[in-house]
Amino acid sequence: MTHPGPDAGDRVALACPSCADAGTTVHEVLKPGGQVTVRCTACGHVHKERYDPPPETELDVVVSQGDESLATTVDAPAEDAVEVGDEFVVDTPEAIMQVRITSIEVADDTRVEEAAIEDVATLWTRAVDNVRVNVTVHPNDGRRDDSRSITVSVPGDHEFVVGETAEFGDEEFEITGLQVRDDAPEYRFEKLDHDGDTVFAKDTKRVYGRDVTSAAWSAW
Template identity: 65%
Template sequence: MSTIPDAGERVPLACPSCSPIEQTVHEIIKPDGQSTVRCTECGHVHKEAVERPREIQVNVVVSQDGDSLSTTVDAPAEESVEVGDEFIVDTPEALLQVRVTAIETGPEQRVDEARMDEIETVWSRVVDNVTVNVTVHPNDTRRDASRSLKMQVPGDYEFTVGEVESVGSEEFRVEGVHVRDDTGYRFDKLDHDGDVAFAKDVKRVYGRDTTTAAWSAW
């Protein structure tokens, strides 16, 4: 495959007219060794040597709700990836947004960051639509009456400590949220009113049953 972009493609380049240091989006007008390009910010036309980055296929394992599948993605060879990064994987079933959970560079060799051409396998989990495990405690002292629920929600759904959630005909007030290790939260447990976590970051939600709670006028 040619390393020169086709006419009409857009590439990031410095513009000698309006942005000589920071890159702007340029449109390829005439592909060549020295391609003719137009800055989309100011319209300036100039010539630049433009090449596509070398791409390789990277093995990716995608996990979702206890199941996993293996696939490959095309990626720039010199691009780096690290645990916690998110990207799109095109599978026969659907386009999935995934988050990197581990990077394997060799047998039993795992790192937090690596270049694509150094990687043997990227391990990931789906984060665009997720299943969240919920433990609901009763609204009285019966500890043995706690029960487990599952919520199917978008990955960017927000759980807020102190707010009421519903699953079918059941309701519970969020009392705490355990977040996963591959997230950037300061604490692994959120338990103060107003604390917020995205569903894709959640390991488990803990709540207090409000379905049969007695409500006053205030």
């Protein structure tokens, strides 16, 4: 969320000499520096402009990862807004993490779904680049009383697919259903159980599976 200045490939809003009547247009940065070289995406005109990044403000951020959490700060454009579900990078002494906003705290400890940066007191987030996902594995004979729970650690962009077989160490199970997290982007339903239904690990609250290991199921 830090914006010290545009890098090559970034897109910024600037006035274009060839699109004078259009006000500002989106430009691609070709070469950064005190005066950036940019290309107007509307007409293709290449020119140099001075670009001053918008003023920034420091935000308090709490990052949760599993059972642990840490407090840090990030710099964000003061004129921007944030909402639950937004993702950004947090750079801390411990690690650089991709996080997702799960709650926004404003004045008087009030929690909201979206807010202007200037109104934010604390952003509550969770790490989504590497996540731990709970899995419920049912025995292959249908005895749900003998189901077991495990936890798997996977990259956030790992895909769980209903109908596919997943292997984690000694665990092997067919995925029969997926429960989506409340803070995930919009999925069709909160629970998915049709073959081919797919959810990213960072969006998964729980995986349901049927045991397919070669060893006989035993309660002992």
